[in-house]
Amino acid sequence: MKIILTGAGGFVGRHLARRLLARGPNGGWMDGGRVEQLVLADLEPPAFDDIRVRRVTGDLSDAAVRARLVADGADMLFHLAALPGGAAARDPALSRKVNLDGTLDLIEAMAAAHGGRTSPPRVIYTSTIAVLGHPMPALVDDATPLRPAMTYGAHKLMVEVALADYRRQGLVDPVAIRLSGILARPGGATGLKSAFMSDVFHALAAGRPYICPVSPAATLWAMSLDRCVDNLLHAASVDSALMPAGGAVTLPALCVSMGELIAAIACRLGADASLVTHVPDGTLEAAFGAHPPLLTPAAEAAGFRHDGTLDALVESALATL
Amino acid sequence: MKIILTGAGGFVGRHLARRLLARGPNGGWMDGGRVEQLVLADLEPPAFDDIRVRRVTGDLSDAAVRARLVADGADMLFHLAALPGGAAARDPALSRKVNLDGTLDLIEAMAAAHGGRTSPPRVIYTSTIAVLGHPMPALVDDATPLRPAMTYGAHKLMVEVALADYRRQGLVDPVAIRLSGILARPGGATGLKSAFMSDVFHALAAGRPYICPVSPAATLWAMSLDRCVDNLLHAASVDSALMPAGGAVTLPALCVSMGELIAAIACRLGADASLVTHVPDGTLEAAFGAHPPLLTPAAEAAGFRHDGTLDALVESALATL
Numbered sequence: 001m002k003i004i005l006t007g008a009g010g011f012v013g014r015h016l017a018r019r020l021l022a023r024g025p026n027g028g029w030m031d032g033g034r035v036e037q038l039v040l041a042d043l044e045p046p047a048f049d050d051i052r053v054r055r056v057t058g059d060l061s062d063a064a065v066r067a068r069l070v071a072d073g074a075d076m077l078f079h080l081a082a083l084p085g086g087a088a089a090r091d092p093a094l095s096r097k098v099n100l101d102g103t104l105d106l107i108e109a110m111a112a113a114h115g116g117r118t119s120p121p122r123v124i125y126t127s128t129i130a131v132l133g134h135p136m137p138a139l140v141d142d143a144t145p146l147r148p149a150m151t152y153g154a155h156k157l158m159v160e161v162a163l164a165d166y167r168r169q170g171l172v173d174p175v176a177i178r179l180s181g182i183l184a185r186p187g188g189a190t191g192l193k194s195a196f197m198s199d200v201f202h203a204l205a206a207g208r209p210y211i212c213p214v215s216p217a218a219t220l221w222a223m224s225l226d227r228c229v230d231n232l233l234h235a236a237s238v239d240s241a242l243m244p245a246g247g248a249v250t251l252p253a254l255c256v257s258m259g260e261l262i263a264a265i266a267c268r269l270g271a272d273a274s275l276v277t278h279v280p281d282g283t284l285e286a287a288f289g290a291h292p293p294l295l296t297p298a299a300e301a302a303g304f305r306h307d308g309t310l311d312a313l314v315e316s317a318l319a320t321l
Numbered sequence: 322m323k324i325i326l327t328g329a330g331g332f333v334g335r336h337l338a339r340r341l342l343a344r345g346p347n348g349g350w351m352d353g354g355r356v357e358q359l360v361l362a363d364l365e366p367p368a369f370d371d372i373r374v375r376r377v378t379g380d381l382s383d384a385a386v387r388a389r390l391v392a393d394g395a396d397m398l399f400h401l402a403a404l405p406g407g408a409a410a411r412d413p414a415l416s417r418k419v420n421l422d423g424t425l426d427l428i429e430a431m432a433a434a435h436g437g438r439t440s441p442p443r444v445i446y447t448s449t450i451a452v453l454g455h456p457m458p459a460l461v462d463d464a465t466p467l468r469p470a471m472t473y474g475a476h477k478l479m480v481e482v483a484l485a486d487y488r489r490q491g492l493v494d495p496v497a498i499r500l501s502g503i504l505a506r507p508g509g510a511t512g513l514k515s516a517f518m519s520d521v522f523h524a525l526a527a528g529r530p531y532i533c534p535v536s537p538a539a540t541l542w543a544m545s546l547d548r549c550v551d552n553l554l555h556a557a558s559v560d561s562a563l564m565p566a567g568g569a570v571t572l573p574a575l576c577v578s579m580g581e582l583i584a585a586i587a588c589r590l591g592a593d594a595s596l597v598t599h600v601p602d603g604t605l606e607a608a609f610g611a612h613p614p615l616l617t618p619a620a621e622a623a624g625f626r627h628d629g630t631l632d633a634l635v636e637s638a639l640a641t642l
Contacts, residue, residue, distance in 0.1 A: 092486070092490060093429075096425070101422070104417070108414075143466070145464070145466075145566075145567070147485070147566050147567055148482070148485075148486065149489065150486075151486050151489075151490070154482050154483060154485065154486035157482050158479040158482050158483065161469065161475050161478050161479050161482070162475060162479065164468070164469075164475065165413070165469065165471075165472050165475035168470065168472075169413060169472070245466075245468050246466070246468055
């Protein structure tokens with residue numbers, strides 16, 4: 001099996017690449033499938049000492065780079081590459097180029113390169129809860145209308161719609177999964193407005209004071225990095241007949257308050273929770289700290305899972321810090 | 322006021338152009354607005370003996386044509402040009418070029434040309450009930466999920482999402498209205514799978530036998546051409562604060578059975594309804610003849626209207642035959 005992974009140099013991409021390679025031949029990966037080639041694409045794809053890895057360096061909005069990437073086709077594409085939300089808001093034209101046009105071009109090129117093989121290639125697309133928009137209703141479930149409030153979410157939703165149409169056309173076999181906050185991302189500026197969720201892990205682990213830009217009562221949806229990759233790997237093999245009509249699901253996530261999260265991290269680390277003080281930014285709290293209870297029956301019926309408990313989430317997140 | 326109208330050579334476009342010009346200066350058109358220039362764009366834009374009309378001939382997926390069209394900006398764009406549903410299904414790549422990429426490029430060019438004027442230009446976008454997909458639920462209202470089942474509907478929905486984002490960015494002031502079947506289109510092949518709704522008018526008016534490809538029990542949503550143009554003109558001046566969150570509304574339409582429609586046409590014409598026989602095509606009936614009751618409170622609250630009664634619809638449609 002040949003797999004292409006875009007955004008391979010990113011936080012989730014690197015971890016997914018490692019997990020894909022670690023499973024090894026016949027290591028339970030799909031029905032007897034084995035990773036024969038893993039094509040890692042990014043501006044700076046990570047290096048692995050593994051003969052199955054091919055690196056493609058470049059910008060996916062460049063047609064020549066896309067052509068190199070899909071040359072000879074592939075069985076599967078994990079499309080993680082994206083211009084993140086904050087950067088997309090600052091440059092909507094670049095977001096259109098990368099998150100919309102370049103993404104559609106890549107998937108169409110992938111389908112064309114696949115040519116006469118028996119079944120269309122699986123495409124796993126990382127969408128986002130930003131397709132829901134904000135303010136959110138009192139409860140979010142699979143029937144909640146999708147009204148993105150940021151360019152990033154708008155482009156992600158447009159690709160979801162296109163993927164459902166590509167599936168109908170038989171071009172690809174897509175699975176779109178909407179990610180919540182992934183814990184814990186590396187510290188420092190990442191262009192993600194939700195970085196505070198991760199920064200608090202790094203601060204408490206280092207025993208540093210941290211000024212949190214949302215209140216203790218702020219609520220967020222979160223999953224650990226390992227759980228996120230578990231869900232990506234599940235998306236690779238899930239029967240698409242189990243997916244709902246639109247082909248996209250909001251992944252299960254734990255809905256936790258910032259105060260609960262800080263207490264759980266401090267408890268597990270034996271750290272002092274009072275290192276964290278709160279200076280809420282109203283705009284940020286409204287967009288990223290006002291998440292209502294989340295019900296995801298469609299994703300659960302298709303076999304996707306959250307971390308189970310807040311403590312399990314924190315333990316898993318700390319293990320990959 | 323300078324207005325651009327794309328798809329001006331089409332069935333609805335020609336009628337809209339005529340109505341825009343007929344209102345004349347200060348003829349009740351918006352708040353004291355007058356049509357100073359009307360730019361008609363199409364592969365074959367219609368000719369009018371009116372010094373306010375400028376014609377732009379060409380394909381909107383050509384950047385040079387778009388640049389000529391929006392040169393010096395405009396106050397308003399009616400974007401009616403589209404590759405119709407049947408043609409889009411036969412050539413999804415062309416549909417992407419025209420119905421998605423070219424449409425976004427045109428609207429972005431319009432916004433850029435508008436430059437430093439006080440308020441963003443109004444964009445009236447003709448979307449379609451094909452964004453709903455099929456099979457439809459037992460009743461359709463403003464909360465019905467949008468799951469297009471054809472490439473045409475997918476691209477129209479993607480543009481709706483983009484327009485809401487353009488509005489948020491302040492680039493344009495969009496109003497997207499979803500059209501049902503417009504009666505009665507000219508006879509003959511038009512690339513529209515729903516042509517049968519109109520063909521029956523022409524057949525009965527000419528006293529010709531007609532083999533209808535859906536059963537008498539088939540149900541459809543319809544509005545007359547004049548009512549459609551009334552709604553387009555209303556969209557030009559409606560307060561966007563009255564529009565729902567997503568910025569797009571399904572227009573009110575009468576839900577009628579094919580049998581009722583045939584009887585009403587025959588009655589008004591004094592024609593013989595038995596000229597029509599039925600040889601239903603299951604696929605066509607499922608896609609275009611299985612419309613449930615339709616509730617459109619959002620559009621009605623914003624001032625959009627259907628024809629009122631089936632007889633009024635038939636009278637209006639026959640008047641523009």
